[in-house]
Amino acid sequence: xxxxxxxxxxxxxxxxxxxxxxxxxxxxxxxxxxxxxxxxxxxxxxxxxxxxxxxxxxxxxxxxxxxxxxxxxxxxxxxxxxxxxxxxxxxxxxxxxxxxxxxxxxxxxxxxxxxxxxxxxx
Amino acid sequence: xxxxxxxxxxxxxxxxxxxxxxxxxxxxxxxxxxxxxxxxxxxxxxxxxxxxxxxxxxxxxxxxxxxxxxxxxxxxxxxxxxxxxxxxxxxxxxxxxxxxxxxxxxxxxxxxxxxxxxxxxx
DNA sequence: ACGATCCATAACCATACGGTTATCTAACTC
DNA sequence: GAGTTAGATAACCGTATGGTTATGGATCGT
Numbered sequence: 251x252x253x254x255x256x257x258x259x260x261x262x263x264x265x266x267x268x269x270x271x272x273x274x275x276x277x278x279x280x281x282x283x284x285x286x287x288x289x290x291x292x293x294x295x296x297x298x299x300x301x302x303x304x305x306x307x308x309x310x311x312x313x314x315x316x317x318x319x320x321x322x323x324x325x326x327x328x329x330x331x332x333x334x335x336x337x338x339x340x341x342x343x344x345x346x347x348x349x350x351x352x353x354x355x356x357x358x359x360x361x362x363x364x365x366x367x368x369x370x371x372x
Numbered sequence: 373x374x375x376x377x378x379x380x381x382x383x384x385x386x387x388x389x390x391x392x393x394x395x396x397x398x399x400x401x402x403x404x405x406x407x408x409x410x411x412x413x414x415x416x417x418x419x420x421x422x423x424x425x426x427x428x429x430x431x432x433x434x435x436x437x438x439x440x441x442x443x444x445x446x447x448x449x450x451x452x453x454x455x456x457x458x459x460x461x462x463x464x465x466x467x468x469x470x471x472x473x474x475x476x477x478x479x480x481x482x483x484x485x486x487x488x489x490x491x492x493x494x
Numbered sequence: 495a496c497g498a499t500c501c502a503t504a505a506c507c508a509t510a511c512g513g514t515t516a517t518c519t520a521a522c523t524c
Numbered sequence: 525g526a527g528t529t530a531g532a533t534a535a536c537c538g539t540a541t542g543g544t545t546a547t548g549g550a551t552c553g554t
Binding site: 262266268292293295296299300303316317318 | 511512513514515520521522
Binding site: 254257258259260261262264265266267270273274277323325326328329331332334335337338339341342344 | 376379380381382383384386387388389392395396399445447448450451453454456457459460461463464466
């Protein structure tokens with residue numbers, strides 16, 4: 251799987267609240283399928299499907315403990331997703347830069363400028 | 373739209389290589405629909421659909437310049453996605469911590485330990 | 495006023511997704 | 525060996541997604 255396909259799978263896996271909650275749970279430590287499904291008003295096969303999506307995305311791995319299949323979070327794909335987002339960080343930090351500059355201006359002028367950052371639907 | 377639904381929309385929007393490429397282009401500056409579609413072997417309506425997905429996710433906004441509809445990247449949802457990922461940063465950084473520790477051990481023992489970090493399909 | 499340009503919308507299609515119920519398998523327990 | 529427990533798998537269903545072609549609408553140029 252190339253980098254683009256991995257990002258596809260990772261972001262798609264994260265685009266579901268149940269799966270994000272499962273990852274949040276697994277961040278606290280390994281858990282079985284039953285434990286992972288318990289918080290959700292959802293059938294067991296539905297949970298298994300979510301786990302398969304997470305596994306195919308490389309976000310979890312599964313061990314074996316008798317009948318149980320403990321799940322373990324694998325953070326590497328999250329690191330890749332983070333690296334992708336990283337390239338856009340300046341775009342959202344610029345917002346705060348603007349805010350800082352605006353605050354400076356307000357402090358200097360002692361009169362709230364009310365300049366709403368331009369843009370936004372013309 | 374609540375935080376979870378926004379994350380759903382954001383991650384889903386990012387789970388497509390065409391849309392990520394469009395965002396990459398827009399990070400360099402605003403562009404029209406035609407300009408955005410030019411690199412892709414895809415019909416114009418397909419591009420419009422991708423742009424609508426990005427717009428619904430709040431990742432772009434659109435202005436107007438005569439017949440043209442210039443698109444502008446909006447990074448705020450990316451910041452939210454980043455904030456979500458941030459909570460898992462220690463999980464993938466731990467990997468490097470382990471590697472560092474392993475390297476320390478190797479250096480101390482002068483004999484490559486070959487301990488493959490345990491876990492992984494039992 | 496007329497055609498060209500830029501883009502959106504509608505209708506359609508195949509496939510994927512998120513859920514269900516029912517059933518099957520593997521391993522433990524007694 | 526019989527029943528029980530933990531999950532996986534199969535078949536199905538409604539809706540969403542990603543693409544297409546065809547058409548429509550707004551604005552520019554002449």
